[in-house]
Amino acid sequence: MASGEKLHIVMFPWLAFGHLLPYLKLAKLIAEKGHKISFISTPRNIHRLPKLPHDIAPLINLVKIPLPCTPNLPENAEATCDVPFNKVKHLKIAYDQLQDPVTCFLESNSVDWILCDFASYWLGPVASRLGVPCAFYSIFPASILGFFGPPSQMITGDDYRVIPEDFTVKPKWVPFQTSVAMSLYQILVLEPNFEADETENVSDLFRIGNTIQNCDIVVIRSSTEFEPEWLKLVEEIYKKPVIPAGLLPAIDDDHEDEYWDEIKDWLNKQARGSVIYVAFGAETKLNQVQVTELALGLELSGLPFLWALRKQRGLTDPERIELPEGFEERTRGRGMVYPTWVPQVKILSHDSVGGLLFHSGWSSVVEAVQFGKALVLLPFLGDQGLIAKQVEEKKLGLLIPRNETDGRFTRDSVAETIKLVLVDAEGKIYRDKVKEMKGIIGDMDRQNYYVENLIGYLQNHKSMGK
Template sequence: MADKKLHIVMFPWLTFGHILPYLELAKLIAQKGHLISFVSTPRNIDRLPKLPPNLASHLQLIKLPLPKLHNLPDNAEATTDVPYNLVSLLKKAYDALEPPLTSFLESSNPDWIFYDFAPYWVGPLASNLGIKTVFFSIFTAPAMGFLGSPSDLMGTDGIRKRSEDFLVPPPWVPFPTTVGLRYFEIMRLSDNLSDDNDSGVSDTYRYGAAIQNCDIVAVRSCSEFEPEWIQVLENIYLKPVLPVGQLPSTTYDDDDEKKNDTWRWMKDWLDQQRKGTVVYVAFGSETKPSQEDVREIALGLEKSGLPFFWVLRIQRGPYDENVLQLPDGFEDRIRGRVVVCTSWVPQLKILGHESVGGFLTHSGGTSVVEAIQNEKPLVLLTFLADQGLNARVLEEKKMGYSIPRDERDGSFTSESVAESLRLVMVDEEGRIYREKIKEVKDLFVNKERQDRYVNDLLAYLRDYKSTKLGDGDC
């Protein structure tokens, strides 16, 4: 079975913070000669980065049209296209992909399907078709371990009843750690705990059911970095948990003239700045700060005295009526030492430029890995989902520094923004953050290690399949 080529379907949730790590893993597997069917909606497929030509015969992009729903805007196929209040409606449309996905699986007969937390219904569906399943989580092992077992997530056997219970590590974590949520982060997560939304299913239930109904759990992690957390997952899931490496971002330089022109003027500006002085500011494709947040961030950047390149998400899609504004007079006062960009940017290239000396980030997994790839120290400002848990790990390991905030409402001041940036990028006191990010780089972007994780994953999938065939299960 060692030479058997597998056919694997990948089905990520409609968020580019999920789609892109799935695509990185898909590319790594396709490079080994296996067939990948990467399934998403037409507009999302069209927005993917261009694939290297050598993968064309091994990585096929499958478009499943998203069902139309009343009140869901036309062309809204990813969370980046809609305001926060319509994301649950997008999940409802996504759930309606079950019939066309079933038809595709029946006709293509894959060996495995890798699926995300949102399509919690894939496990039973695939099992009925004799297809083995991997729940592939783009969340970190500490975040997954903190959230608990499937029964905890699905609400059938949860021992944490109060908000205060989430401020501290859970009892199933047997080692000292600071990983926990802050009060304002718990409040912002409350919508995920309720099934009172347009889809009728809470995010935590989806997550728990996705884990419960899979054959194997795969996690974006490596055992050299957080072995104790991977062990926690095996203890609470009671099934195989396979780290697949950190999946550092790769790019294929194509001949997209518009994107090349965009990078050209950005590079020209970065080239004019002194080495290690520019703050890169970006909060991912999902995060839209509040107007008050934008004001304090802007004034803090101004007070820091540092040049900065800010990718500012002013609205979530064309139907978001709440468009963010910069403070009055801000752009005039800082003219010449700043770029504020409200559209697509080549983040990996920007982080790789020698003038960039630090990254003000939301702590999203892909952004953190890309910062480590380029040895850029991290200043952390969390907003959504698992970001707070990611930030605790980075703080604990001295890989990032969180901007001080009010514990109850999450507010922060421009002074704290400025002081945090100067601490991490300039001050002697913050040298530990600049050095630690370099120390851990090899754990995140070592090609030989990443290749070994993919080989181990594929060997496990082949052995699992052959063992089950031998047992007469298929």
């Protein structure tokens, strides 16, 4: 295919906003180069996506495919943020039932490439039958993929790591020194996802292993500046091309936000770099004990804070959490708590914000570092623990100390870690490292290079699947 010809790329992300948004971000960057994107998801998820810029909206077709009704999946639940953690497996079963309508869409359209997510393990064979090349687009960094190893091992379950403790050390196929490994409490929480259960659901490792095995290339939200050794390792163990798409730094589109004026007025009154912003994303919800310790830790720190607090994960979540009695009165003026969505990019870009206390989600890492904010790490789910270890290894942030067996943390450890990272002389290394990396992650010229390189590869290998 000539380099000047335009592509039609289908994107099919998993039903989580931590996946939908990075897919949409890459879609926008590709559309800016004049290529057509068909972005497939469910109606409610598409309705909740940010509005597309006018100049590229005609090039991005938001394809709405209704999610089939599935037993045990609450009504109107179309994303992981709509359901408690133990209901996500039913969302995966419903997602698998999108195979026929997605196949129908591909058969009815001229498609040059498909970019799919880890969960759609059935899409690679469909693409192959239709003669359309398929890429696994990983919103996880290469370190996560490298830690879990060869896809054949994920599929067959032949991992030499057979007990939870085996996952707490560096894998044997990693030739370089690294602290990237799981804490015991994290593997115990994740263990059910690694195994098939009594429902029709298959394990996450089976999904991702088959997705990788059946794709033509792997595209990763990463960069050679951030993790060159992991990118090289993944290409070696996957035995197929691995292409970094860049880190996808955030661009604030200046759209109106309901709470921004109030938040901005409060931030303007705080000292430069003094505020700790606390947020745990759309999927992560802390339990009552964790919220209580975190709240009292923020109070003990004595620092101003802004907290986006998720009290419930979907309307069917029976465990609604609350702040400790008297907490808001005691911290009034020094702290703000919003039990709703807040404009994170605008907040992180404000001069009075000095750091982010968060779940270690990859998108939030990128957004915080691009604005020079040091990181206080408190991971809970999925890939978060491994990302936190990588971030701490690079001295961009510090993990809050926890009990390695059950993951408990205390208000004292919260307060001490926040003060160390934001204020103390001992934490200057984290503040300096973030400023050093800020120029790399926030460099849009560098990001543009990665997108151009990816598009060039897709153009030159359009017929790969045929």
